[in-house]
Amino acid sequence: MKTLLSLALATSALASPATAADLQSFQVEKGHYQAILGDCAACHSKAGGKLYSGGEPLETPFGTLVPPNITPDRETGIGAWTKADFRNTMKNGVGKDGKHLYPAMPYPSYHLMPDEDVDDLWAYLQTVEPVHHAVEANQLPFPFNQRIVMRGWNWLNFEPEPFQPDEKQSAEWNRGAYLVQGPGHCGTCHTPKSALGADESDAALQGATLQGWYAPNITGQKRIGIGDWSKNQIVAYLKTGSNGHAIAAGPMVEAIQDSTSQMKDDDLQAIATYLLSVKADDEDGGGEQPKPLASDDSQMKAGAEIYRTSCAACHGMDGKGAEHLFPALAGSAAVQQDDVSTLIHVILAGAKGPYTKDRPTAPAMPSFAFHLSDEQVADVATYIRNDWGNAAPAVSADAVGDARGAD
Amino acid sequence: MNRRTFLTTTAVGLVALASGVAQARSISGAVPWEAFAGEPPTPVTPGGWHFFQPREVVLMEAIVDRLIPADDLSPSGRDCGCVVYVDRQLAGSFGEAARLYMKGPFLPGLPTQGYQNSLTPAGRYRAGLAAFDKAVSDTFGGRFETLSPGKQDQALSELETGKLKLSGKVDGKGFFALVLENTMEGFFADPVHGGNRDMASWKMIGFPGARYDYRDWVDQHDKPYPRGPVSILGNIVQAKAG
């Protein structure tokens, strides 16, 4: 009476129909791994939809884009494409129709990929289930709907060239640099953008705000980066979503579920090695170490009471949380970032951690939007930024009000 | 930014059955979660009456002030918001017996079988207050709220024990028990429901309210807990001195 599992609803890349019998060929298998490294599913699939048949609309600074169908359906997907078309898209940001893509498609990162890897990915994508699903990708307002504009953007911001290894560094470091800058496209979220939407390369990986979340600094800077994490902690975080102290939230949840948790351990080690090296010699750790606010500060006093009542039952009076369940707030870089978007968002809206095979709990934080006023959120946020050795500027009620309004 | 939605993650796998199962929900391959999820209570605010009529308000206020008289332990039941609490309860799902089995036949039962009347709680108050009002006037020579506190207590005691008979089909003892039960709910429930104003009852007995973590005091045997009460309204009270 056993039956084959119905896979129609499976959405993660690993559980895709292609994993079972079709992945015979080595190239397809390698291409599948490229899809994991590049996290194609994150944008090109949507909740309840078929794998790669088109994603949820993306809000960009310019307007809304809808990630297209990249299944091998001839009419609505990329079934009519050639390998050369695909390469041109991945590396130059030019679609089959000759139109330039918007850099929400991270070709400014993918162009670092060697042709062989892009071809493997092409081979893999040809094996996924073709889905007839038309997507109207371009929904931008004028003038951003004029793709000709992108030619100028590319001229200003982008120069396709393969990854150049740094021969002074180890092979592992170079692999990590390649993964972070190339297929992993970490900077798409974690690097601040210019007014034109291009990476601020001087500030690479030093944190950026997007849609109510702050994708934090992931350089080796100590205080506000991840310089205090061990290599193994970074690997554990990317592999399982939790390193014992920090648990992913927000958009990183999907990046971990769909991509990093399925990467090879060697690659995760390489990513960690590289990230820890970025800005590692920045003595200040990203600016002068602030002094903690005094415990008799009025916000601190009010915040401490709120913390005791509403937060301590999970995060503990010592701020240490519980391993793999409640993130530690003491010593947390996420809590002490200059940009408090994520902190406020999580307190107001709640958050849910990632599900991975190794750490399946996916614990969640409740919403406190009802329970706490703007002042109270500001007070408790200020408190957790300045107790247990933490130190960061106070949070204002106005900032909370703005975030609440935006939500 | 290239992630799909931020406010609703892990909706993966939420699918409706083909023919559209109204309200039933099929969940597979995911743990549903939504930002801002929750059903927080709607705080009751005083002002106006949603169920009680003016005469009933007068009676109820006089009654709860005897059930919970003002003294050095707490303000009176009225000042603690007990009548506001009962009013909102009767105007809501409790009053209309939304959670009770209300199908007939309605037969007289044994005490072990519980309440068997077809009247809803709202209906019991409407009939009970009117009958009590009349019975008091008939028996005590004046309206309840005009009687001395001693006489008021006597009237309530006689209602409680069944000595004071109410007209119609109203079961006076049962009605008194209902009023007492609801008044105590109002006095001791979280202030979010309209009663227990300023957490008066919690301060009286030393209940710290909506706290959730006593790990720092579980080993402090036989020592009073040092912190005052908090309400789910986020009404944070500063630690008591000492």
Add this chain to the structure above:
Amino acid sequence: MTTILPKKDVVIIGLGWTGSILANELADEGLDIVALERGPWRDTATDFNIAYMQDELRYAIRKDLFLHASEEAMTMRNNTSETALPMRDYGSFLPGRGVGGAGVHWNGHTWRFYDSDFELKSHLTERYGADRLADLTIEDWGVTGRELEHSYDRFEQLAGISGKAGNIDGRIEEGGNPFESPRKRDYPLPPNRMPYGPALFADAAKSAGFHPFPTPAANLSQNYVNPLGVAMGQCSYCGFCERFACANYSKSSPQTCVLPVLMRKPNFELRSNSDVRKIELAKDGKTARGVTYVDTSGREFFQPADLVLVCAYALHNVRLMLLSGIGQPYDPATGEGTTGRNYCYQTNAGVTVFFDDKNFNPFIAGGAIGQTADDFNGDSFDHSALDFVGGGGINCIPTSGRPIQHRPVPKGTPKWGSAWKKATKEAYQSTLSFGVQGSSYAARGNYLSLDPTYKDRYGVPLLRMTFDFPDNDIRMSHYLSDRALEIAKAMGGREIAEARRDKSWNSVPYQSTHNTGGAIMGSDPTKSALNKYLQSWDVANVFVIGASAFPQNAGKNPTGTVGALAYWAADAIRNQYLRNPGKGLVG
């Protein structure tokens, strides 16, 4: 019109403890499984919000998380000479509703029954003679305690039970229950820290010659990661367990222990708000074809399946069997029939000690954090010179100081007015209650059936409960109350108030949600509805898992045994039934 849905390998009715355990086990066999749950989806952070979960009125009094009588009521009477009437509000017991079932709002006491409890009839007959059983209709379970040991262990590991073993492989362990039957290893977590009340009780009980030990608790003493990889937190003694859901992942429940893993499995589907009305049988009456269910708008669906697992609350399991025509309905007049037979409950009594000068901080509490003396439970003591069988645990487990419900006052105190207020204030911090949780042994006249008069919202008969405490159990309870009084006196309080158990079960005041039996397991198909693997004797592709399978109830909370039975049945299905589907596992 009924919509016919695509067939599934397995349909599970109810997604509480047993449903989620069985689903998770059978999903690992690759089976295509759907669980139909009458209530809504619920999860910790979204539905059990720490910002308002402490609302006593909403959750404890208005019973937000429970089944409401308006959705499905039951009728009751104390004996067949009375006319059953509906319990218009649930009082004496509170069935759960929604994903997680009663596993969401339980207290967390997690016991193993004694080996002798499983062979009760044989054991007592051998030790005291058949005459001692008199009118009781107690039975053996068919399964032995030794056979269940591994399943108990699996449930304890799953749920992160905090406790101290009293007997590991026959070696008596200091600090545990010296009367417990041998176990293979200790609990996964050590006991919780004790609030003042249970600590004082333990001292008094020891001085009176008892052997108190920490009650095994599903309120976790430490952070924990269970064998499924699911992380749980440490209990914070908040005092909002029973009737509430845990807001900080520290009370074991399907949500905190199983669902994070189960819900991700692609071959498992949950349909919430889907109320199963009937198990449909093939013409021969020996095979279930699937189940009919109704969604909240009243649309009807037929879900075909090869295997039907009945995992609702014990009482609902029995009603569903009666409505579906599975097994012969029990008739107390003849003593024949199996479905509805041996309905049992719990025989509880209490003692309250008032002190002048103590401060118990009653709100510092966990649902199962306390002390138990098991010296007079089950057959851990010699009944030769006594006039009853059975016994009970003496438990000091103050579960909360929530003031709408917890307001002890000495006898003679008025119920209102200034004198009431003064007494309430004086007693609130300085009073300690503890209880006797007594066994409930089956008697011929206690049973479950369909009510001839009262119907549910679909026009289908309600379940009718016919129950009163057997005389044996009343004698037992008084004997245990006498023992509890010895401990109370050893505490040295000012005043003691007793709440003894007497005849005429009253459906109004809360007593216990430990309703057991009605679809009992056993080795004799004329006296039990299920075989020792919880498989219906009559319909081989139906398994009925829950406390409904208990032939009688021990003086202990049932959930530990319910969890063990879920693993036991899952193993039987995985290792035996699937090799030979559709066949009875016992001759």
